[in-house]
Amino acid sequence: MELKLIRPELLTMTAQELRALYPILILVIGSLLAIVLSVIKLLSPKFSVFFTTVLVSVAAGLVALDFFGAPPVPLFNHMMVVDPFSTFFTVLFVGALLVSCLVSFRYLDREKIQHPEYYILMLFSVIGMILMASSLDLIVLFIALELMSLSVYVLVGFRRADRRSNEAAIKYFILGSVASAILLYGAAILYGCTGTMNLAEILPILSRSPEVQGPLFVVGMWLVVVGFLFKVASVPFHMWMPDIYEGAPTPVTGFMTSGIKAAAFATFLRVLFSLGYGKAMTEAIQVNVHDLLWVIAVATMVVGNLIALTQTNLKRMLAYSSIAHTGYLMIGLLSGHKSEFGYAPIAMYLVGYSIMNLGAFALLSMVGGREDHGLNLQDFSGLGKREPWLAFAMSVFLFSMAGVPPTAGFVSKYFLLYGAVQAGEVPLVVIAVLCSAVSVYYYLRVLVYMYMKDPVGAPSGSRHSLWAGAALTAMVVLTLQVGIMPARLFEMARVALASF
DSSP states (O other): OOOOOSOGGGGOOOHHHHHHTHHHHHHHHHHHHHHHHHTOTTSOHHHHHHHHHHHHHHHHHHHHHHHTTSOOEEETTTTEEEOHHHHHHHHHHHHHHHHHHHHHHHHHHHTTOOOTHHHHHHHHHHHHHHHHHHBOBHHHHHHHHHHHHHHHHHHHTOOTTOHHHHHHHHHHHHHHHHHHHHHHHHHHHHHHHHSOOBHHHHHHHHHHOGGGOSHHHHHHHHHHHHHHHHHTTOTTSOTHHHHHHHHSOHHHHHHIIIIIHHHHHHHHHHHHHHTTTTTTSOHHHHHHHHHHHHHHHHHHHHHHHHHHTTOOBHHHHHHHHHHHHHHHHHHHHHHGGGSTTTTHHHHHHHHHHHHHHHHHHHHHHHHOOGGGTTOBGGGGTTHHHHOHHHHHHHHHHHHHHHTOSSSHHHHHHHHHHHHHHHTTOHHHHHHHHHHHHHHHHHHHHHHHHHHHSOOOSOOOOOOOOHHHHHHHHHHHHHHHHHHHOOHHHHHHHHHHTTTO
16 A cells, blocks of 8 residues: 655646746855855855855846736745735845845945855845745744844844844844744634634635634734734834844844835735735724724834934934834735725835835945944034035935935825825824924934034045945935836836735
């Protein structure tokens, strides 16, 4: 008697499935190649691993972009799916990887931490992000989350001789582990209620059997939601972010504020939709979820903006600004199922937010001194005279963060708030507009120091990295281009979110 443990059809893969996996395969092969190159004595790891990472990120991005718009391709017995949603975010993740690597090259030399493991860890973290956005199974999602998180924990503490970096890494590891455990426990409870870990199967079960949505299901759902609320740094789960952003190497901070936030929101959106939000939830649970997330969104916007007013360190100021932007994004989560735009404004906002933050942290990595000294407001005094191009670039990013036209931040916030008005969330929109008005003060305060204060000390005369300069220029161009011509990006966002 022959015992078959694995169905034969699971051992085969069609050409379409293989093509859908190309971006992940490119990154995995690139990671393994980078590991091999880093131990070859005849080659300089500084250059070989750097260029390998850059080429791999470009190749993966181009392949993913070419696949965008294709029909969804389920993989591995429907444990993953490559669809326009996951492909859209794959392009965003590898774009963040590319910019962060270009910015890091000279920065790592200056900080005396030029090690090939830095780029390898970034590659592994991006693989985790892509798997998160593609996951249809809660176990796969958790493994992908840990792959991303463990890599970033090490990156945060990469400046081993710096006490702040060590402290940030330990805090992030402990708090991130707790959040992951909460999420995993919630997933286990959901499995007990529904009998499946597959996200694509949970929604039909809830539609057919509303009685499943008992108290135990609600507990499991909220544990999962709390895990994601920590990852996106919403109030009251936000206290880790300022310390981690300040202690981490500046390019890593930029990488986190773009890639990790986008991955967390993308996965949060897929999971929340699969749990029936706006569709299969009972009316009582729907109202409770809406009201609690409404309060959290308001608290996140208010707390983030008010505390940012008191900050003089630019990394901490941008950290609290990031918390406030999480609140804006949660408006899209609350209103997407009632708006004609759907959830597309969230994807567009994440792209615009990633562009301007990658640019801002690229600039901070260029002007900061050893161990990121020189990132306080007074250190930017007279930057408009000392470094006119850098001051102009920072002005563009700050205007975008404040939502001033014609920038990516303005159009992203416009679509987000307009969709919320359509959904009847007018009080929430009013609060968001008032919070945005508050944010103008601490953003424009940086411009006052750059253009209206006398320079402090003599010009350094240091030459900036060509790679970082190219990345910074690209972010300025994209910030203005999206702000002036947003139609193409918004259409791509609508295609990516069409199934939600």
